[in-house]
Amino acid sequence: MALSGKSAVVTGAAMGIGKAMSEILLQNGAKVVLLDMNEAAGKSLQEALSKQYGQDRTLFLICNVESEEQMKAAFQKTVETFGGIDILCNNAGMLNESEWEKTVSVNLLGVIRGTYVALQHMNKLTGGRGGVIVNTASLAGLGPLPSCPVYTATKHAVVGFTRAMAGASAASGYGIRFNALCPGFVQTDLLSNILARLGPFSHLEALTQTFMDKGVINTSDVAKCLLELVTDETKNGEALIVKSDLKMYMPFPTEPKTPK
Ligand SMILES: NC(=O)C1=CN([C@@H]2O[C@H](COP(=O)(O)OP(=O)(O)OC[C@H]3O[C@@H](n4cnc5c(N)ncnc54)[C@H](O)[C@@H]3O)[C@@H](O)[C@H]2O)C=CC1
Numbered sequence: 001m002a003l004s005g006k007s008a009v010v011t012g013a014a015m016g017i018g019k020a021m022s023e024i025l026l027q028n029g030a031k032v033v034l035l036d037m038n039e040a041a042g043k044s045l046q047e048a049l050s051k052q053y054g055q056d057r058t059l060f061l062i063c064n065v066e067s068e069e070q071m072k073a074a075f076q077k078t079v080e081t082f083g084g085i086d087i088l089c090n091n092a093g094m095l096n097e098s099e100w101e102k103t104v105s106v107n108l109l110g111v112i113r114g115t116y117v118a119l120q121h122m123n124k125l126t127g128g129r130g131g132v133i134v135n136t137a138s139l140a141g142l143g144p145l146p147s148c149p150v151y152t153a154t155k156h157a158v159v160g161f162t163r164a165m166a167g168a169s170a171a172s173g174y175g176i177r178f179n180a181l182c183p184g185f186v187q188t189d190l191l192s193n194i195l196a197r198l199g200p201f202s203h204l205e206a207l208t209q210t211f212m213d214k215g216v217i218n219t220s221d222v223a224k225c226l227l228e229l230v231t232d233e234t235k236n237g238e239a240l241i242v243k244s245d246l247k248m249y250m251p252f253p254t255e256p257k258t259p260k
C-alpha cells in the first residue's frame, strides 16, 4: 500500500509510540488524525506536525477510546475531513495493575471499539475502501509478564482478537488487513513509575527489571515495524515482534488438519 493520499487514524497519538507512528505515516505521505485524551499534548503535537508537514495533513481530536460516543464522533469527523479511512492504528494503552478494570477497558475494549467503529467506514461491503488495521499489542501478548497479569491478559486478547478479525475479514471480503505489533520494552512514559503501575505485584519489580535489562528500544524502531505492516499487503493476521535483539513474525502453530 502506497501511503500518498491515504488517511490514517492513530489512537494514543499524542506521546510515545503513537507519536512516532503518526510521524512515520506523515513522512510517507499519509494524512493523520491524532486521537488522544491528553488535549495539551495532542494540540502541541498537531501544531508541530502541521508546521513540518503542512496545515492540511494533520488533525487532532480529543478522544477517549473508552467512549463509544467520542470514538464514533472522531471517526465521522475523520471521514468528513479526509474523505475516508484507510489505516487505523489502535495504539492507546495503559498499565496499572491496581486499576485493572480500566486497564482492560482501555487496552482491550478500546481496541475492539476502534475496530468496530472503523469497520463501519472501512468495510468494502458497506461502501468503504478497505485498508489495514494495526493493533498495538506487546511481547507480553505472546508470553506472560508475571508482574502485570492483567496487562498481559489484555495484550494476549489483542493478539487473539487481531488474528480472528484477520480471518473474518479474509473470509467475508471486508478488504481490510489486520495485524498485531508486539514490541518489547520501549522507552516511553509507560515505563515510568513502574512500582506504582505494578500495584499489588510491585514486589516483582526486580523480576521485570531482569527482562528490561535485556534491552529497551526506541519508539522509532516500533514505527518502522508499523510501516512494514501497513505497506506490505501480503501481511494479514501477523504478529510482528520487535525488541532490542530481534525482529520477527511470530510463527504461530497451524491447526492440525486431521487428528493423528
Ligand atoms: N512502552 C513499552 O514498553 C511498550 C508499550 N506497548 C504498548 O504501546 C502502546 C502505546 O504505549 P506507549 O507509547 O508506551 O505509552 P505512553 O504512555 O507514552 O503513550 C500512551 C498514549 O495513549 C494515550 N491514552 C491512554 N489512555 C487513553 C485513552 N483511554 N484514550 C485515548 N488515549 C489514551 C495517552 O494519553 C498517551 O498519549 C500501548 O498500547 C502499550 O501497551 C507495547 C509494548 C511495549
Ligand SMILES: CCCCCC(=O)/C=C/C=C\C=C\C=C\[C@@H](O)[C@@H](O)CCCC(=O)O
Residues within 6 Å of the ligand: 095, 137, 138, 139, 140, 142, 143, 144, 145, 147, 148, 183, 184, 185, 186, 190, 194, 208, 211
Ligand atoms: C512492566 C510492564 C511493561 C509494559 C510495556 C510492555 O508491554 C513491555 C513488554 C516487554 C517485554 C515483555 C516480555 C515478555 C516475556 C514473555 O514473553 C516471556 O518470554 C518471559 C519468559 C521469561 C523468560 O524470558 O525467561
